[in-house]
Amino acid sequence: MDNSLPPADELVLVDRELAQLDARRSQLLARRAWLIQVLYPPVSAAAPLRPRPPVADSTPRSAQNVLLMLGGTLLTIAAVAFTLVSWGSMGIGGRATVLAVVTGAALAAPVALLRRGLASTAESVAALGLVLTVLDAYALHRVAPAETDGPGYAAVASAVLAGAWAAYGSALSRLRSPLPAAVVAAQLPLPLGVLAAGGGSTAFAWAALLTATADAAVVLWTRPVSVRITAGAAATALGGWALLTGGWLSLVTPWSGAPLLLAGAAVTLYAAWRVPAFAAAASAVAGLAVLAAAGGLLRAALPPDWAVPGYVLCALALTSTWRPGGAQPARPEPAPAGTDLGPVAPAAGEAGPADVRPGAVGAGSGSAGARSAPAAPVGTGGFGARVPRGIRTGLAGAGAGVVALGVVWALPPVVAGLLGPVARTTGVWSGEHAARPLASCPATALLVLAAAVAALAALPRLWARCGALALAWALLTVLPVSLGLPYAATLALQLLTSAAALWLAVRPGPLSRGLRAVTAPAGRADAPGTDARDPHAAPRETTGPAVPGASAPTAAGPRVPGAGTSWPAWAPSRPRAQAPAVEPAVVLGWTAYVAGLASAGSAVALALDVRGATFAALGVVLALLTGVAVLGADGRRVVSAVGAVLAATGLVFAVAAAGGFEDRWTALALLLVPAATAALGSGAPRPVALAVEVAGGSVGLLALGIAASRPAFLALALALGGVIAAATAVRPERRRFASWTAAVLFLLATWVRLAVWDVTAPEAYTLPVSVPALVVGYLRRRRDPEASSWTAYGPGLAVTLLPSLPAAWVDPEWARPLALGVAALGVTLLGARFRLQALLVLGGAVLALDGLHELAPYVVQVVGALPRWLPPALAGLLLLAVGATYEQRLRDARRLRERLGRMR
Missing domain, CATH: 1.20.5 (Single alpha-helices involved in coiled-coils or other helix-helix interfaces)
Structure with a gap:
């Protein structure tokens, strides 16, 4: 080993060597297990299966416990009956003798039973002895003077019993019931003593809190699990009662409830510090207690309207204990055998290598050791660096919950400011303004919203930025309601709010500054040769000689000869599949966009009170939505384009109403909207163009509905609509649909005009349809000679011949039947000449029915003769x-x- 290396580099090198040794040992152990399985197959595989004996319904131990429990219960019932029934018939000597003998025997018997190894029997007899001590205390109370106070005696008796049972359980540590029973008895002295002293609810809550504190100490500093569970349950119940009482007192008498709440919070925080598993939940309860205490004191000192802001400000101060960038030292996490931890690279913001405690890696134990986080926490220091993460999370969660409740309290005026103009109680353009809803809303709601906005804006999280943006919009919406602004100022503020929100929807860059795209892994995947639990771990390496008969070691592990597959422990995993990234700018843009649309709609509804305000609001909204449709992205462009069409429609209605137009002229004026959308759609992108044209078509249908009361103007409106559709049909992407729409509109216009002229001949209505249809059929047959004559010519012929046939039958003149017969004859001859089935069948059928109509009078005359x-x-x-x-x-x-x- 090179001792000249710096300590940090040397530590990394040692970690890597130890990890490689552990990985190699795990490989050899797995290989050895496989060889043993090959050389010595399990005996159960070759041995014949023997019938298994039937499973017993119960074990001897459970049967013994049931018998002992039954016996102890019966003895307890007998002792209770004796104490309640036969006690009064004995003298003082007999009573003392019975108490001493029975209780002493019951408490002494477990000692001998434990020496003989009869632990279950000793447990039952000990439980009986504990019950007898309670009966003894009751019996003593029966012989006590009549003026003895019941609650006071019970408090003293429970304290004596708790101490006696604790001593008895400590002496006989193999018994499990005396110590938990002592804990249960210890819950009574202080509360019963308060009741005996005549204390009120405050004193009783303090007694419960002190008892819960003692229970917490038992949980923290005792070892038996049963004692800790019993004490923990009792501490939760009594502590919860004390905190609930303190919360109620903070609303009634804050100066009495605040000390109780703060004391309970201190105890709960200490327990959270000592028990990390419950740190978050316990610290959340402590945080709520602190907020109730501080908020109650502020509520008593401030005016009523400032009560909720006081709680919110306290909650914000508590929320500041959470530091999103901080990190706490993690406890060493044991790694499974065969896992290569490799060198642990420092995380973002950490300084120095990983801390490996001495003795963490056992030589020959098969463990890869324990991985530990840096000894020093990451953060800016102060409170966030010293307090564990669970406690900070709980405190911040409690504060965030109270802030959320405060925001909910401030939302009704927001809803009133947004939807108030929609619930109109005055006439349009009447100049009168409806009364403001929630006129008595406190102005402090603004302070709550502003504080929430500031708190959320300081967090570098996407959800926080979205919440801050939404609450800022709510703040501007509630401003006119809370401050009672005049009509003009309210309308101007709503339009400015809408303009600002829509601008942020188009350019959300400033809002998303400092945020990164959010990605969520869609499934587990670990790169081959990399530790799945440590993203900074180096690829696995294998050293040492290869196992005889095995392939060369790789990162995936050696292969078993003949197995054909790699060992599962080192099987390479599939690449990680990730969900698509969520861009913060997109989410923030949509949030601002929804807020801007809501403000725009509310502003338009409010502007309907005054004529000039209506034109101004509609013009501003039209300009804003047009700007978003031009400069925006994704679906916001489409929605804005449709909104701009609706705003333009509103302007047309406003102009018609201001000019006193009749309905028919209003309908013609509305056709300007689909004409404009058809013109603008030619230069817009496809999704935007389609949405704009659909919206314009809907306005055109509205115009036709308005003009329906005057058929002459309806015909004109249909013709103008046909012109617009025909102009749209010039564009290749709209040619087919727009051409059919234009044909239908022109045909409907012709029919309506004929109806206005009192034309009753059906041919006047059918010929304009049949002639183009026959031309289209002829052109199709030229392109596709295999097309059926029914498809090409059937619709055109049927539209004219079939309606004309009933008209000829009821026509007393001879001109229409003669013309229909000639036309049917010509169609039949053409069908026979060109072998067209549709022409032959339709023409022949109509010709026969028309001829029958001509012969019918003569047939009737002949038949009558x-x-x-x-x-x-x-x-x-x-x-x-x-x-x-x-x-x-x-x-x-x-x-x-x-x-x-x-x-x-």
């Missing part, structure tokens, strides 16, 4: 003819169906 018996006779002849040629008709029908099937 014939005898009544002739129609049934003709029908019978027809059926006979069909029946005689049924087979031929079936063949003809099948042939016709096949021909139609071959058509397109």
Whole structure:
């Protein structure tokens, strides 16, 4: 070993050599275990299985305990009955004799029983003796003078019994029940003594606290587990009662409750310091007690409105005990055998190498030693450097809880300032302002919010920055309510709040300064050859000669011959999978954005009281949202673009209302919004453009709904909407949907205009649809000759022929049936010529029905002139003819169906 090295480097070298030796020893032990398993297979694998005996329902020890418990219980019942029933019939001598003999025998018998090894029997007899001592105390009270005070006697008797049982249990240390029983009896003297002295609730709480302090001392300085558990439960119960009483006294008489709370807090903090496992919970209780005491004193000295701020300020002072950058020395953590700790690199902010205590690494024990944190804690010194982390966490948690309750107390005015304008009780543009909700809200709510903002802003954590941002917005929102600002100032402050929040949503850089992206590992993964518990550990190294018959040692460990797989202890693990990083700027930006939108909505609702304020608020909101849509990122751009469209719609409504427009002119004015969105969408990114156009389309539907009461203006609005859609169809990404939308709007405009002109001919409505549909079908058949005629021409023909057929049947004139028949004939001939099934079927069917309509009057006339018996006779002849040629008709029908099937 090179003694010229500095001590720190030499210590690192020693750690590394010891770790390598331990790793090598673990490998050899695992190899030896495998060889033993190969050479000496387990006997149970070759031996035949023998039937196992049935499992007993109970063990002899449990049966013995049940019998002893039963016997002790019966003797106890007998002793109680004797004391309560037969005591009065004996003289003083008999009483003394019975008390001395029975109790002495019961307490002395365990000594002999323990010498014979009968520990369970001795335990039962000792328990009986303890019960007899209680009965003896009761019997003595029965013969005591009548003026003897009951609570006082009970206090003295419980103290004597506690001392006697403690001495008895200490003398017979193998008995388990006397010492816990002594602890239970020791809980009574002080509280019963207070009751005997006529003390009130304060004195009783002090007695309970003193008893709980003694119990805590028993927990800390005694060894039997049963005694510590009993004392711990008693200390929790009595200490909790004392602290609850102190909390109630701090509200009624603070100067009486504060000393009690502070004393309880001191005891609890000392217990937390000595028992690290319960440090956080116990110190949290102590912190709440301190806050109740200090806050109660401040509440008594300050006006009522300052009560909650007083508690909050005390809580903030307590929260300052937590130092996020501090670190406490960790206790040595034993590493499992075969684990290579390697040199422990100093953590961030630590100075010097790791501290390895002497004797931590046992030679030949198979342990890799213990790893210890630096001897000196990290931090800035002071309170945070001396107090354990658990206590600081508990105290800070108690303070944070009280601060949170104070913030909740200050939130109702925030909700009133935000949603108050929405719950409108006055008319729009009436110039009247509704009464402020929660007008009696104390102005100290501002102080609570400001203190919380300052405390959270000082923490370099993402959640703290988000909370500080939200509370700062709440502070600005509650300011008009708490200070009673006038209408103009309130509206201006809300707009400024919205502008500031939206600006931070676009540029959250100043808010995220000093924060790092948050990543969370999605699963366990350790790099091969690296200690999983220590991120600074060096890769594992193996030294020494290789085991005969094994492969060369690697970081993954030697391989067993024939096994085919590496040993699980050194199997290389998969790489760590990490969740995507959460950028602080994104989270803070969204927080500010939501706050800005909320303030903008509240400002617009408030501005509806006055006409000029409405125009100003809508204009400012439109400008702000447009700016976010242009400068923002991710989904904030989309939401802002939709909000800008809504603000523009509100401005159009406001202009129409100010100008006294009728509904039809308002509807036409609203079409400016979808026209503008269609124009702006051409230059915007795809997600923003789609959102803007959808919002504009929704406004267009609203305009059509408003214009529906005047059909002439509805036709004009539909035509203008068709123009907008047709202009949008020029863009390649919107061509198909916008073109169909334009066609539908133009068609609807035509139909509405025809209805306004009282046009009743169905062809006037169907021809504008069928002609473009047939043209589109023809173009499709040119591109795709295999396309079906029903797909290409069926919709266009059906739109015209089918509605015209009922009209021709009810038309008394001859022009429409003749025109329909000629058109159907032409369609049928075209279908037969080009072998198009849709044209042949539709044209033929319409032609046949139209011809039947023309022959119907003559058929009716002829039928009316014939005898009544002739129609049934003709029908019978027809059926006979069909029946005689049924087979031929079936063949003809099948042939016709096949021909139609071959058509397109």
